[in-house]
Amino acid sequence: MIPAGFEYHRPTDIASAIGILQQHGDEARVIAGGHSLIPMMKLRMADLAHLVDLQAIDDLRDIEIAGGEARIGAMVTQHELITHEGLAGVLPILREAALQIADPQVRYLGTVGGNVANGDPGNDMPGLMQCVDARFELVGPEGTREVAARAFYEAAYFTARGDEEILTQIRIPLPVQGTGYAYEKQKRKIGDYATAATAVLIGNGTASVAMTNLADTPIWSEDAGTALAGGDVEGAVAAMLGAIEPMADNRGPAAFKKHVAGVLLRRAIERAQQRAG
């Protein structure tokens, strides 16, 4: 459990960070909270010559609520997300989900940006961001661009982010007043990834449903959202269960996961409906 040797970089601005990535190509990786990358390095499954730590870049730590959206810097920790009262007021689903990630020690270091950028199907934030229709700001040598969370995930650990790009900010449109929400997660224990998890928003004639760790990417189902917006709960569940492709692992066989996915989804929908109004 000892990583191979690497050079450690700690730039203080984004431009320098991108410069380091450009210089070293695929030998370099950005590190945020490190909770996914460092274990992979210790297992020598990730072998990197250059590690670019973003924690000294102050611009990435802000949370702003303005212009009908929330802007969350990539280096905001799960703990900061949970304790931000403004966010809890306008996007309470973020706190509800983040509280179900690992344990307080992990949440003090684990970042929102790292969680969404890594492309790990086990992470909670990617599915959540698809549900709330977030957009990710990517900064690279060619400038800045935005990619919708719903278009970001291509396969496990493969995303729309270019090798020389850094995910700097997450922008989430604020749901209209009275939107019901719920995040449901089943896990074996504290610190585990989800056996199944789901994020649901319902209100004002619209609905959005996403699920986590039930395929090699998060699954947002437009059909499920449409059905749910029309009040068809079973239709929404059927659409979602048709979209997920769970794999057997130590958490259980695929049939079990599919069953649990349906149970959690119904529970989340019921809770979100109760909160809508």
Added chain:
Amino acid sequence: MKDDVATPEDRSASLKGMGSSRKRVEDVRFTQGKGNYVDDIRMDGMLFGDFVRSPYAHARITRIDAEAAKAVPGVIAVLTAADLEPLGLHWMPTLAGDKQMVLADGKVLYQGQEVAFVVAEDRYIAADAVELVEVEYEELPVVVDPFKALEPDAPVLREDLEGQTEGAHGPRRHHNHIFTWEQGDKDATEAVLSEADVVAEEMVYYHRTHPCPLETCGCVASMDKVTGKLTVWGTFQAPHAVRTVVSLISGIAEHNIRIISPDIGGGFGNKVGVYPGYVCSVVASIVTGKPVKWVEDRMDNLMTTAFARDYWMQGKIAATKEGRITGLWCHTTADHGGFDACADPTKFPAGFMNICTGSYDIPVAYLAVDGVYTNKAPGGVAYRCSFRVTEAAYFIERMVEVLAIKLGMDAAELRRINFIRADQFPYQSALGWEYDSGDYHTAWDKALTAVNYDALRAEQAQRLEDFKAGKTRRLIGIGLTHFTEIVGAGPVKNCDILGLGMFDSCEIRIHPTGSAIARLGTISQGQGHATTFAQIIASEIGIPADDITLEEGDTDTAPYGLGTYGSRSTPVAGAATAMAARKIRAKAQMIAAYLLEVHDDDVEFDVDRFAVKGAPERFKSMKEIAFAAYNQAIPGLEPGLEAVSYYDPPNMTYPFGAYICVMEFDVDTGEHEVRQFYALDDCGTRINPMIIEGQVHGGATEGYAIAMGQEIVYDEMGNVMTGTLMDFFLPTAWETPHYTTDHTVTPSPHHPIGAKGVGESPNVGSVPCFSNAVHDAFRPFGLTQSHMPHDHWRIWRIANELGLHG
């Protein structure tokens, strides 16, 4: 005098002796990060060793090329079996009479097996060099199922044993067979089974798990080439036995070997055995002349050092139609992995599995155990239990439940009518044990009353109705267990490890000013020996526990003993402590009589002093007596006040307990909630109630983990699927249930202070308790047996197969 106004009760309380919830003296350093563990040891010029391990579960090794690794700056040596062979150390004896490769000798038998040992200037260089050792493997067919391993055409795992039809424990009937161990009366048992009113039959599997102590295994070996003395600091649960074994294996004279167990961060049986890392570190230190450290990481620990359980127990239990048990039959297939490295007393290749008649008066019984080789890591240690007692307790406590189903009886009542009665002790069991003492009915009734058993059953029945009516998706299960432990190994007449009798020892020295040091042959791994053994001495000789230093683990200073495992410290070393203290008290009595100018028989011990009989104001305190021992010339007495005792226990001790838990299960997700867990333990005389409570909490939490999720899983290729704490369940504070503890006290009649040991009881008792709650919840739908661990998907599968998902 100030002393005169203190009542005997006050004086007694100030000693903090037996019965006092004295705070643990160890915790001052542990809670401040001031413990001194193996990995804290740093020495000038110390090197670090790390293993190249096999990625395959069964393969031939055709080539090892270490040149690239050796070329890394800072790499000192790379050892392979070829380097160890001239020393005769490429294989080593196991504690079970088998032998084990130290480094792969031509082939590997399990994933993670040690192939080469890289020695470097620091652990980072060693880890890099490990990656550069090239090993060519030729894969062989893998067997991870012990039943398939015994098929006629199964691959030969142990080619070194080819043609050997006799093993350490009798005949071998197949190339992957290790031993058959039979106990009891087969014919009589089968006769009872054939004529019984009712016979319940079930396969009960106790899955493979791992003790997973927080501190992994490791050592620092230091050969001083000037003095010729080898010192090894290590995570050893039995330091003296290690010294003798190292001497026998290496040929180094035993007086030139010093084994030191520093602070140990949990053992639970994982640190009893001798591992390749120890041998390689010693060899590397001898070769280089420098200290060599080896410390496992978590994955090494889970994948390669001793596992626990993996017992397939086929059972038959016979009873009258009224529910009186008339016979018990068990055939166990024991998966030992690639080498038989169980840590059991020599004559017990399946440990004390023959305690499987449990708490019940069963007139006739038969047990057979077949040990089998598979492509899994070796081990089979007693994970917080006394040599397979947990397997035995799980087996009988499941079989009783299965019988209750067959009889249509309440399982609590079935237990009650079959308990060994208090007036039957000492009780001869059908499988050869003499239970020293017990009062099971009293404990059982107290437990059932404490949880309000009848009300729980009524609530459960109501919930079942609600479930059937579609009002809830949660079922209630009530888990019952009455377990009997067998601990304190053990009498030298039938218990030894590698020929070393399983006595234990204590040496006490009283200093001139009345404080003391005591040294024991055991070694604490968190049990709190420095706290509790001082309490025994405090009560026996009247010196405050706070004035007594306790030392263990250094073979140059501690008296010889067989170490700490199997709940043996209190039954054996605790007895030695009391006996040594009594020798001191006897001499103190003579000194007091001399000082008081009366006959020896005219003084009596009174808490912390000897007083003249009938004249309590005339006394000498232990402090005064201690000083006199060092400054007075007393006719007929040697100066000084010291004693040593080597205690060979006349029998094992038999702690017992009644555990009841209430759980709820979500039939749709397989999730559970432990609503209540009540643990009544009878460990005889209670030395420190606070430490007992802590032991029960810790052991029950391990039991919870084992029953509800903890396992070592192999896939068909022999890959370990649970090599990290992501997949190997170790409960955090969040998952850990709340416990209610209770007790009865039935002292051991043969132990000097009546104590029986408690450290392992809660693991032994809680596993069947949790498991029985699962089975109980689904009993109304026809469930009789479902194997552990009862994690979410397996609970879900139970519900699914019973048609509860509509």
